[in-house]
Amino acid sequence: MAGQKATKYGFKRTSTLLQPSIRRASETRGFAQSRLLTHWAEIAGEDIAAIARPVEVSYARQGMGATLTILTTGAQAPMLEMQKEKLRERVNAVYGYNAIARLRITQTAPVGFADGKVDFDHRPKPKIQTKPAPETTRAAAELTAPVSDDGLRAALESLARNVLSRSQR
Numbered sequence: 396m397a398g399q400k401a402t403k404y405g406f407k408r409t410s411t412l413l414q415p416s417i418r419r420a421s422e423t424r425g426f427a428q429s430r431l432l433t434h435w436a437e438i439a440g441e442d443i444a445a446i447a448r449p450v451e452v453s454y455a456r457q458g459m460g461a462t463l464t465i466l467t468t469g470a471q472a473p474m475l476e477m478q479k480e481k482l483r484e485r486v487n488a489v490y491g492y493n494a495i496a497r498l499r500i501t502q503t504a505p506v507g508f509a510d511g512k513v514d515f516d517h518r519p520k521p522k523i524q525t526k527p528a529p530e531t532t533r534a535a536a537e538l539t540a541p542v543s544d545d546g547l548r549a550a551l552e553s554l555a556r557n558v559l560s561r562s563q564r
């Protein structure tokens with residue numbers, strides 16, 4: 396075994412074959428490190444990655460730091476705006492120096508434009524319990540029992556089930 400040479404019989408890893416294409420594609424958008432694109436969820440964190448995607452890195456004429464453009468939906472932009480500095484620090488940790496001086500947040504509709512068709516739902520959906528526990532149903536019925544109108548009682552009972560089941564989670 397010690398004297399035998401390990402061969403791959405002409406096969407290469409897929410990542411080795413795709414690396415030049417990924418590098419070219421990322422460099423056309425200004426990304427010096429393709430890791431920012433390929434490992435965005437790890438760099439930005441799951442909560443930010445769920446609502447935003449990096450789009451472009453543009454460099455100023457004077458060379459005093461770059462601007463990272465981030466795509467998000469209009470509803471999530473204020474949340475992302477409050478976390479800009481934390482995100483900038485995480486991205487600069489990938490580069491190893493203060494490469495990104497500014498973050499620009501671009502808002503778009505979740506569907507429509509070419510860049511707007513980005514899938515923001517990369518993480519699995521949480522499992523939702525479809526049927527409330529029997530004790531929750533019983534408690535909701537007891538709370539709404541004094542209501543005489545059937546339609547109103549049914550609506551209030553449904554609301555009570557939802558509130559009680561959320562407080563149990």
